Amino acid sequence: MAFTFRQLTFFVAAAEQGSVSRAAKALSISQSSVTEAIQSLETDLGVALFDRRARGITLTHRGSAFLRHARQILIDVASARHAFTDVAEQAPGRLTLGVTSLVAGYVLSDLLARFRRAYPQTELSIIEEGGDHLQHLLIGGELDVAVLLTSSVRDRLALHVETLLVSPYRLWLPLGHPLAQQEAIELDALADWPLIQLTGDEIEGSTRDLMQGMTHRPNIMFRTRSVEAVRSLVATGAGVAILPGLTYRPWSLEGDRLELRDVSGDLPTVQVGLAWRRGAPLPAPAAHFIRVAQATVSGG
Template identity: 65%
Template sequence: MAFTLRQLQFFLAAAEQESVSRAAKALSISQSSVTEAIKALEADLGVALFERKAHGLEITNAGHQFLRHARKIRDDVSDARRAFDAGPETRTGEIRLGVTALVAGYGLSDALARFRRSYPAVTVAAIEDTGDYLEHLLIGGEIDVAFLITSNLHNRHALQVESIAVSAMRLWLPLGHPFVSREAVTLDEVAAEPLIMLSVEEIEESTSGLITSLGARPNVAFRTRSVEAVRSLVATGMGLAILPDLIYRPWSLEGDRIEIRDVSGDLPTVQVGLAWRRGAPLGDITRDFIRLAQASFRAAP
């Protein structure tokens, strides 16, 4: 029996919410309906899409692969319906967008895809740069809105900021590492391990500060500005990393597993948000872009 769009919708909600109960709440249906739909979908595909954990759902490698197909099917169906709308959107204009490297992989592609479907005639001019430079562009009126780490803003008084998510910092480690058997690891134990440093958005400074506060010197095995490089290096056992949950994915590009564990102690959090110049008039198209982007970033797995 072929799977249905309804089952696909329930699977997407469960994957995005990482919980049957939260998915059911988001869809305004019963938890049993979500559970039954996922079981039927797994039976139809012949694979396990989730691992059931005490704290919720964890997507499997097969589920991770199917997720990309499911999103494409959902978007294709939306596009097919839009093709027969009586009044297709014809408004024109331009959105000038800024985004930092760390946030670029967290919901941005879905936000842009949703916006293009709603406003196919509107141009989006995007730039990726550091948070400091994007603040400068916002204040100078050179871009309309930016997605960035709002916990690091230097000109908050000049910007209107809306938080999207707060992300905890946790330890990334390879499958098979001795720490995998632990629920939490102490910062002292992490300090003795080789570390992969992500040199963007003050992440390295934050991690180094945590280690040096113990009177130790960070044992840096490798520095990189690429999140994908961090995933690959951690997954192959070159070192560990302390990074925000928002960029965590359980698989490297090579298909190797990456585990995460809590680090005991008072670790900083990372706040992701949208920012635009305080007092600047926002047009309807820009407001719609912000609304769609908020939904996309909050739904990002």
């Protein structure tokens, strides 16, 4: 196998975006460059990584497995860039980090993997709370940095806020669902199908706004705080769901396949990023974490 760092970067971007065109836009390169890199990678590996469809691409089973390895390789390469960091920066320190449940489930692992490799001597303390409480802890000096939904941060005078990831809502469907065959899926078309709704403080507001934008009242079959419950129910054909793209995985825990589609209209987005207190010196471990998080989300 002779795949390159470039091929892995383009593959991960395409997998996360669900589209070659969106990956090319995110990377600021041509679509043909992404396509050629993925085709070369598939040739090197001897497997198909994506199923190509008219409305985008979806990972194959082997593609989904390889994605985990590709992400880890990119993390390790980025960590190697910090191998010759000044000795002063490698001095032991402590970082108190706050995260929300959405971040803990879908963003935190990659951030921590890279940070721990770059700064192995830093002692970590992580607190999971709702966004409002994390802001209270930041302002009170009880947290160094929080990773949260930045759209929920109210006191911008007291907190520095930096959005790192914007994830639009997208439609989850079971494999072979009739809506997957449509060229353009309108939001109101979802009223004809049982809807499985994810609840919880972090996305409750944007989900409510989305439902209010539908002309016909949606048929909400089930409400749950568990993303995995939504994933399993959709995969087995119990209904459809609209969730932020960052929470999508192509397989349920039971091994059933899901499909992802765009929906026409002005759908909300989830914005994930960092917050830290204004007017106070930023501890070195916190500054290091911010830098690593910026590089991780940007693919650096």
